[in-house]
Amino acid sequence: MKKVGIEKGLRNVADYLSNEGYTVQELSGPIKENLSKLGGLDVVVTSGFDTDMMGDSTTETKTPVVNADGLTPQQVRSMIERQTR
Template sequence: MARIAVEQSLQSVKQYLQSKGHDVVDLNQNTQADAFVITGQDKDVMGMQDVTTKSTVINAKGLTPEEVYQMISNHLS
């Protein structure tokens, strides 16, 4: 399964993704992951403005944990 970094405030999303078998870690500046799930509240969530990644970044604002899971599944398949 995929390694997914989840912003700390999204505990319900983190728990749901773990229940689906994903390796879920907290999001921080040094996190390596296949996908990142953020709230969209912080424009510069990683603390660096020049960060680029080939990983999927999902803004979970307004989404259910199931919808986040579906988006991750679509992007990583």
């Protein structure tokens, strides 16, 4: 199953994905502070705090990022599946 990094504060999403069989790793802070951990992950789920008002995130990573802001855990899972095909 996929390895997912979850930004701190998204416990409901982390619990849901874990129950669905994903390997979940809670990140200790924003993506920029966890760049060294991203290489081993299939996808990162954020709360949107790293995104500016134009919807742009300046964090450079090859790991797909899903912005969970306003999404249900089920919608986040769907986005993860689309991003990691």
